[in-house]
Amino acid sequence: MLAKRMEQVASSPTLQVGLEAARLRRTGVEVIDFGAGEPDFTTPEDAKVAARAAIDANFTKYTANAGIDELKAAIANRYRVDYGVEYPAQQVIVTAGGKQALYNTSMALFGPGDEVVTHSPGWPSITEQIKLAGAQAVSVRTQAADGFRILPETIVSALTARTKGVILNSPGNPTGAVMPESDLAIIADEAASRGIWVVLDLCYERLIYEEIPHNLPKILNDRMPERTVLTGSMSKTYAMTGWRCGWVIGPAPVVAACGAIQSHTTSNVCSISQRAALGALGGAQDCVQEMLEEYRSRRDQAAEWFTADARIRLVKPNGAFYFFPDISGLLSPGGISTSAEFAQELLQQAHVAVTPGEAFGAPGFLRISYATSLEQLREGIRRLLEFINTSDRIPRLKPRPAL
Ligand SMILES: Cc1ncc(COP(=O)(O)O)c(C=O)c1O
Structure with a gap:
């Protein structure tokens, strides 16, 4: 029915997350959206x-x-x-x-x-x-x-x-x-x-x-x-x-x-x-620098919060406004087995929207946008860590051996 070229082309997976989060919001759920690939600031x-x-x-x-x-x-x-x-x-x-x-x-x-x-x-x-x-x-x-x-x-x-x-x-x-x-x-x-x-x-x-x-x-x-x-x-x-x-x-x-x-x-x-x-x-370019400084402080603060669970392996980004942690340590064949499934469950259960690495050709990772306020970041990361700690489909963090 469709043209041959459409056999190869998929619609943008990054925009999809936003749609799903918006759908949940319409049902009255308070969603924290880390899926967005856009600044939360207003136009100058x-x-x-x-x-x-x-x-x-x-x-x-x-x-x-x-x-x-x-x-x-x-x-x-x-x-x-x-x-x-x-x-x-x-x-x-x-x-x-x-x-x-x-x-x-x-x-x-x-x-x-x-x-x-x-x-x-x-x-x-x-x-x-x-x-x-x-x-x-x-x-x-x-x-x-x-x-x-x-x-x-x-x-x-x-x-x-x-x-x-x-x-x-x-x-x-x-x-x-x-x-x-x-x-x-x-x-x-x-x-x-x-x-x-x-x-x-x-x-x-x-x-x-x-x-x-x-x-x-x-x-x-x-x-x-x-x-x-x-x-x-x-x-x-x-x-x-x-x-x-x-x-x-x-x-x-x-x-x-x-x-x-x-x-x-x-x-x-x-x-x-x-x-x-x-x-x-x-116009005045101060706003560009101001936004950069705000992103920087969010990045530094939020990266710190993620250290609470060593299975979230994060490389601190040098640019843009995304974290791209490796979460493969949280996945298991008998539990949540892919990052796509992880993102789905996280959204449904903890109401936090993230983009799974599959969207970028990298299963096992999540993209978490920090183009959102520090309060939203704090609450979203809190929910994410709580989800990891309470989901019966994610292995428990092994207690550190006593010295
Ligand atoms: C790497 C990259 N290039 C280009 C774009 C295009 O953005 P826009 O069309 O809004 O300028 C985006 C948007 O997310 C992007 O992430």
């Missing part, structure tokens, strides 16, 4: 003021399909200031979030017969979009023991004669891993020598907690500007997920191809959202 005032002004000025019609010139220039300027990379505004296209930026890019660059190397645990849309483009996704596994670092040699050894591109996400969802410049340099040198595209998903670029040199755009630009594509978004940095505003920056033919795809699918990003994005980019 500068964006809201600009949006209201756009409505009042009747700026409510189609815009150029690649976006309004002022916004493209503001995005290019941000990358100039933040990373020292030079792009003219014509090499920027405004998209409906980072998701459409990555989708347009995959559709523009990849097709049947191509392999595209990426990494797992990773954001599921990247592999699904590669498949939608008709290409084959090749995922390189990162390990908790390495802090989920994307080891450059693993990427390099996954390259074949059919590899057309590499898509990297840093800081990473769901792991929070931040790619050091030196690792990307190794991948870029190899990609440049083979003429392979490198697409960088920088959606969480302003959410980095540690001093890890992260001028990834410059690393690529210095080595292979003609094969570099950068995607970014207003969503996480400015708490603007609902406005749907992101971008692709890259060589002119790629940006033109993304524009052609967009011209036949969604046309332009909502005119009001574009003005809002312009307002946020041109």
Whole structure:
């Protein structure tokens, strides 16, 4: 009945958790939601003021399909200031979030017969979009023991004669891993020598907690500007997920191809959202730092709470706003046997929504978003620990032997 391509594509599992939590809430249950992949902060005032002004000025019609010139220039300027990379505004296209930026890019660059190397645990849309483009996704596994670092040699050894591109996400969802410049340099040198595209998903670029040199755009630009594509978004940095505003920056033919795809699918990003994005980019940037500091203190505090049970093995994330603990020590063949089942029971019994690792290609893990208040984190983690201690389907923690 459906098109053949649908045999391969699944709908977004990360959005599913939110739906299930919302369904429970509608029945009157007080759910703590750690599933959300979005900031709990409000959109900055500068964006809201600009949006209201756009409505009042009747700026409510189609815009150029690649976006309004002022916004493209503001995005290019941000990358100039933040990373020292030079792009003219014509090499920027405004998209409906980072998701459409990555989708347009995959559709523009990849097709049947191509392999595209990426990494797992990773954001599921990247592999699904590669498949939608008709290409084959090749995922390189990162390990908790390495802090989920994307080891450059693993990427390099996954390259074949059919590899057309590499898509990297840093800081990473769901792991929070931040790619050091030196690792990307190794991948870029190899990609440049083979003429392979490198697409960088920088959606969480302003959410980095540690001093890890992260001028990834410059690393690529210095080595292979003609094969570099950068995607970014207003969503996480400015708490603007609902406005749907992101971008692709890259060589002119790629940006033109993304524009052609967009011209036949969604046309332009909502005119009001574009003005809002312009307002946020041109406004005071203190809010970005304030949000980062708040996420940092939540991360540090909540990581401490998880230490109550050593079977929750947590790597403290360096970026983004997710914990990605290994909970395989809580699973057993006779009890709760998978992280998907764990997440299901946790939601039904303790009313805490988390995303199982299966959604990111990593069974045995959970993604717990800390883009929620400290009070919610405290209560949600309390419920989670209580669930672990009281469920008769989870082995009891063995008492420490007496000395
Ligand atoms: C790794 C990653 N890339 C891109 C996106 C796209 O976000 P948006 O379309 O809201 O910009 C997300 C959203 O969760 C993400 O986690």
